[in-house]
Amino acid sequence: MKLSLGPLLYFWSLDDIESFYQSMLDTPVDILYLGETVCSKRRSLGFEQWMELAASLRDSKPVKGQPKEIVLSTLSLIEAESELKTLRRYCDNGDFLVEANDMAAVQLLSEKKIPFSIGPTINVYNAQTLAVMQKQGLQRWVMPVELSRHTLSGILNDMDEMGIKDKIETEIFSYGHMPLALSARCFTARAHNLPKDQCDLKCIDYPDGLQVKSQEDQSLFTLNGIQTLSGLRYDLYNELEEMQSMGVDIVRISPRSRQTKEIINAYYQKINKLEDKAAYTIAENCNGYWHGEPGMLQSSL
């Protein structure tokens, strides 16, 4: 089972992004997803710079392990013509695998018969859908975050019967604030009483998003521009063994400004049954979706 680092969901500066990915070369993570998936106004890196970063990370010799696989991840909600224009450049990059996060990208890639992967905001709830998309070039899918192990096991069984299990890699979003919703509105701008068009790029002030609590101080959501994430971090550390036995190919960790390396290392050690150096704590995190319960719950089942 491989480890991946999902696309950075938050808005960071160019320096922070570059040093973050540089530091990932020292970790045992296998796959790096690069690119802006949330808001087209975030331009710390433009298309050319993402491509340069992608090439330099691919060509770097890591301190340990294999060279990193690089995938370009694309915008999740495509509304404007300018966004389509940028999307076409990623789809036509000719070098790296592209992760589609909107059906527009699936169209652009499948039309040109370019193999592709799909992120968790593409609605795949059954193996029949994977079978349709496999014929169109699908190589890898990330399960929507709201689905359970029961559903996953059903999908994997059906994929097996359809003869497509070996043709499509299955990736599970396993650690981090879960992307729950997308809107045309910008909630970070709203929290600052700013209109979306004059948002002052406020997201840069929240490297891990903006916390929303109930009036009783219960952690509910994390705002990230037009995206709403879970208030708690999803954490399937205790479920890694089960995923392995089910035949999951890739486990995804979502980048944060703090502790990403530590999480990668802890997951790596657990997956490879290495000595657990630090006691891992999941007390504050949730795993309800995996167990078929409300996502915010922590289940010990």
Place this chain on the structure above:
Amino acid sequence: MIELVCPAGNFPALKEAVNNGADAVYIGFKDDTNARHFAGLNFNEKNLPKAIEYAHQRGTKVFVAINTYPQPDGWPRWQKAVDMAADLGVDVLIIADISILDYAASKHPQITRHLSVQGSATSYESLRYYEKNFGIKRAVLPRVLSVSQVAHLAQHSPVELEVFGFGSLCIMAEGRCHLSSYVTGESPNTCGACSPAKSVRWEKTSQGLESRLNDVLIDRYDDGENAGYPTLCKGRFRIGGNTFHVLEEPTSLNTIEILPELDKIGIKAIKIEGRQRSPAYTQQVTRVWRQAIDFYYADPDNYTPQSQWSAALNKVSEGSQTTLGAYSRPWQ
């Protein structure tokens, strides 16, 4: 002429829609195959044939929404829903899931397919995907686009476009929102429910009237404040020291004033939200929109919304307040 598509959660509502001038009614089956899976709502094998007959005799089309996403255990049920609707002779299937679109296109190619709003297509490239692969004739657009974006889409779209004209307002891109399952375990995509009634609890406390969803405090109302249904995105929450409607104020969508614009940019149909509402709601809203559309076509250059329309519509609006939503984007 722009088509008026009205909601019917049961037979009496369907009759109201038909008799008050709907060009089409849209309905769902009594299970989780549709996005309004509420207790006491929808149609089954027994009353659907009568409903179709009633509508067809009066020249009204019947659309059936099979627009949630089946998981492995449920897939045959969605398949059955498609077969049943097709065999009963409905006019249109409204579908979101790719495999169900694929199934309907290959098994019942003669039945027209529309892409549900839950399919979340917001660009013409996305529409091209559904047209090319599954031959959809029309798509219902998510309520996240501005009028100019809709106009641009209409110019390049390979299919007809239907937009929401009135009713509850989703502020998230439909089909891509898991807020409800995060808190309650049920979402529109998986169960056809958002902030489901069974998870709602109201409680009078010393701090005011509280609404909860699976125990999570959604809002707290002072005496005399208008209390609304605790839909997650419409709650009052906290950021830092501020308590406010973090995502959205509880308002309804109403686009009656931009009807001429929608027609000019080439929109083919207006959809009224609200299969979960009463027959009286369907009657009221259908009647007003029929009047508005007829009024517009009688003299397109001199259309002005009539004050009695808004009075009638405001009576049935959520939060008694309406907005143009994303179409005008005051928050842009």
